[in-house]
Amino acid sequence: MSKSKTNGWHYTLEILVVFIGITAGFILNNWREDAVEKKLENKYLSSFYRDVQNDDLKLDSIASSSQLKADKLISILKETEVVNKPLSEDLAREIVTEMMYIEWLSATNDTYEDIINSGNLNLISDYQLKEKISSYYTFLNEVKNVEQYYQKHMDNYGFPVLYKTVNLLTLKFVNEESYQNLEFTNMYLGVISLIQQNNIHYRKALEKNKELQEALRNSLKL
Template sequence: MKRILSILNDKWPEYILEILVITIGILGAFALNNWNENSKNRSLVEDYYCRFLADIKQDEIQLNILQEESGLRLIKSNELLRELLLDTPEKEKSIELMLQATSKISYQFTPISAGYNDLKSSGNLNTFTDQTIVDQVGTYLQEAEGLANNISTNGRIGLDEMFEIDDFHAIGFIDNTFLKEGLDTTIIRKELLDRNPLTPLQLKELRHVASLLIAVNYRNNLHYSSILAKIKDLTPLLENKCYLSQN
């Protein structure tokens, strides 16, 4: 025992130094591991911000095209009603305008949610320190999907009303581009097609459809503007986060 105590008395500074080295090494390893984990988490979070931004940018491009098409349908809807309110509206022009006013009217816009869905399914949600932006992305997707459904529903209503027309042959569809180009004149005699003027009842029916198309296309234009406004609000927040991750 005395020998042990003598050795400890002589070498205690060495032992303490060795203990300190071991302790510092262990703590350093833990600190390095934590730093690596935090660094990985930061990189993961920053990558998601950039993915969110890329998704809404793609939505914005598509929405601008869809809104432009919707605006054109609105113009054609008004031109159709103007034509039908004339004393002697032209059948051919009226039908062409109606087809233009309903072109792609029921298209279903779907916001891109690849990044957000991946985040939810991966279990990485708890890595975000700024939960507010994640919630805003989720809110945007939810509201955009709701408005997109309304747009598609409104479009189907417009199409349904158009296809409720009693007599496409008599009302002037024989003069629309699609029928003309699809008509097989080797078996169909064009001179036998209905060329009678529109009757008061047919005019009433077409004016009803034109009026509905104006309302539907205008309403859908507002929905597109609403979704684009949400993207405009969200974009700078994501751009800031994504920019910081790239620098």
């Protein structure tokens, strides 16, 4: 074999070795990046699972207590309507007691805020799971908005009515007319309506929570 052919094969082999080395390095680097991303994805999913488990307990608790409040207020309304008699001071006092205790949902959204702010939402490779996560936290914002309607009703209407009709420390009313008039009745009916709206959203959020928990368990193979 001539010297020129030998040099040609030598150069070809060198180029081939370099190409293989670069390709192998590229593949190895991609493998490492994929491994890092997969590890980070699992970390996020585990954190999401802990968050929704915490929310499960909170949603169940607030849905139950809010429903009890609505049931109590509605039972008082029915009690006066059925016998067609005016609201008594004792029942009016129960209404005030129920309205004064306001409880809001405190959902755990640290993981969601972190993954959104860091731009890492696309790390979640399962498209359907990603949609369930986004849908769940979007709905939690809806729950917050509905709660704010109730808060605004109390701030703009409910509390002003109560401040001029009842001593909130002793729960003594100014007079009989103060809790039997149309203003007090409309305020009370508005509260019932808004609490029922809250309850609907709490129950729906709890359903979404259960669905997301199941999807996360399947993804994490728990």
